[in-house]
Amino acid sequence: MAQTNTGTKIPNERGLGIYLISDFSGVELKDVALADALILDYSDPIGCERFIRQCRGSFIGTLYLMPVFILAIERQIEPVIQSMCDGVISSTQVEAIVSKIEKIKQRQVSLAPIDSSTPEVRILTKTMRYMFTREAKLTPVVDHRSHIGYTYPIISEHYNSGNMQDMFQMLENASENDYFRPRFVDKVHLCSNCYSAHLNFRETCPKCQSADLVTENLIHHFLCAYIGPEHDFISGDYLVCPKCNRMLRHIGVDYDKPSIIYNCQNCTHTFQEPVMDGFCFVCQKHNPIDSLIDISVNAFELTPIGEESSQSGLSKDQKEDVELQGFISYTTYAIFLKYETERARTSPKPGAAGSLVVKIPQKVKESMGSSYSRMMAEIADFVKNTTLSTDILSFANNNTFLIISPESDRSRLEALLSQIHDTVSKLLNSSLPGVGITITYKVEVVDGLANHMDVINNLMAPGRE
Ligand SMILES: [Zn+2]
Ligand SMILES: [Zn+2]
Ligand SMILES: [Zn+2]
Known part of the structure; x- marks a missing residue:
């Protein structure tokens, strides 16, 4: 066994870079980024906890998604620490965990690089990716050290007692956007001032x-x-x-x-x-019972949309998207395309998918204000009236029309998009002359040979003018 600053390499028949770390003072997080998996020795519980928290708290994919196991021999592991690791082992015979490591690594391959615009999206994205690679639910763990009495793996690393409200808001948004399906676990009563669950209830005069x-x-x-x-x-x-x-x-x-x-x-x-009072041990506020904040603590499962989005990225600025009647969201589109790809794989009749991108310089867009949305809605109406009722339509990034024509010839969709392209070009160039508008379109065959995400990536790449 070779001793390096990444710990001790554990030999295994698959040749994976599995490192055992026992001395946490000598190892830095960045040193282990290239490992395939880590085993943390629980004989130093404090060092172990600090290290796994750093790891899961990182925003670097290879670190927060790192398969981490805990080596504990006859020692009870804190449930919170256990919830952050991929398994507990009692010896360095690693053959039993190799398949788990490989599975996590394999699911990591399908994660596309994405840039997240807001802190909330960053945290949600990494949480969803963690769930996706583990095929696991996000389950809150009872934790007396937590401000609210429960800790969520991954997520809680980013919220402290000062911003619990943001955490619950984020979880609610994720459920509303259909990324998460909530499952009730418990109800907590929290201080109306500081969201603490550390309350002393008693009768008062x-x-x-x-x-x-x-x-x-x-x-x-x-x-x-x-x-x-x-x-x-x-x-x-x-x-x-x-x-x-x-x-x-x-x-x-x-x-x-x-x-x-x-x-x-x-x-x-x-x-x-008597009057019931909830005295807060954290901020010392006296809370009348009916002023307490009661919140359901839920476990969360990834929905199909959540699985899709964890790989391809969450649609940015969700709330600013122009909503169009008869058009599905990008994430739903991705799911439909996945189904069409699966259908085509076993059918002699392929389908087709296409995109039409309307590019208007950002400055022009800003100067248009709300008339930009109205113009896109007009184009959308035209697209809707020109396509067949069996065509599946989506609108993404505020400028991209996406179409799936199930069981349909590529040439039909190509002719259709060419016609839409010409008409929309004429319309825009007469109403907004000389501002540098470009309209492009693209068509891909859906024959089941290519992965649906590759098809989408091709559709989003620059197309014909
Ligand atoms: Zn009294
Ligand atoms: Zn009497
Ligand atoms: Zn309080």
């Missing part, structure tokens, strides 16, 4: 808010109908009614205890309905 209360039974004497606090009845070892002076003998027969009353030790107020 409605007059002075003190929690220094003592409770006492109320006693109801059936015979004379008197109701009063228990201490009024106590007479030595016996209970005697202060109103009628009779001795009380059997609960349920001659008296009962219908409820309790509260006595405030601070202001001597006596009452039956």
Whole structure:
């Protein structure tokens, strides 16, 4: 076994670069970027935790997607740490984990390079890629060290107590955009000021808010109908009614205890309905119960759209996309194209897919303001009316029309797009002369030979003018 600054290389029959790291002080994250997998020795739990958090917290794909195993011999692993690794092993006999490593590596191959515009998209993208390569759900883990009482693998590395609200918003957006399917796990009640789950619930005095209360039974004497606090009845070892002076003998027969009353030790107020208060251990706010934030903590599964997007990238600026009636989203288009590719693989009749890109210089686009959307909607109407009802239409990047013609000849789609191209060119050049508009189109055969993502990449590449 060779000792390097990446740890000890573990020999294996597939020749993978699997490194065992026991001394975490000597290894830097960047040194391990080229490894195929890491095994972290849990005999130093603190070093191990710090290292795996750095790894999963990175934005570099080869690091956060790195297959990481933990070597633990007769030692209980913290569930949070376990949720961040790909498995726990009890010896360096690595043959059992080799197939898992290869599977993760294999799924990594289909991840296209993407640039993410916002921090939220960056975090979501890496989370989805982690889920995709592991074919795993995102499951929250109970964690008393977490601000909200639960930790999500990967995601929680990027949110601290100051921005929990953003994390929940991000998860909600991801579900709304159909990347994630939520599965209920638990409900948490959080401080309305700081989103902490570390609350102390207690009854307080409605007059002075003190929690220094003592409770006492109320006693109801059936015979004379008197109701009063228990201490009024106590007479030595016996209970005697202060109103009628009779001795009380059997609960349920001659008296009962219908409820309790509260006595405030601070202001001597006596009452039956205390006020529930959730005192926050983090920001020290007193939260009336109905002001607490209640949030469902969910596990998340990748939807087919999520799987697709984790490979090809999330459509940027989701909310700014021009929405067009009768046009599906880019991610849905990718799914339809996948189905058409699968169909064509076993059928003698291929299909066709095409694109039409309207390129207008950014400055012109900005000066047009909302009339740009109106113009695209007009072109979209034209595209819709010219194509067949069986054609599947999508609009992406605010300037690209995508078409699938299932079980249809390439030449038909080509003729159609050529016709649309000519008409739209005429229209735009007469309404916006001399601003440098280019319109291009492209057609690809869908015969099942090429992967659907390759087809899409070809369609997005510059086409004919
Ligand atoms: Zn009585
Ligand atoms: Zn009081
Ligand atoms: Zn708080």
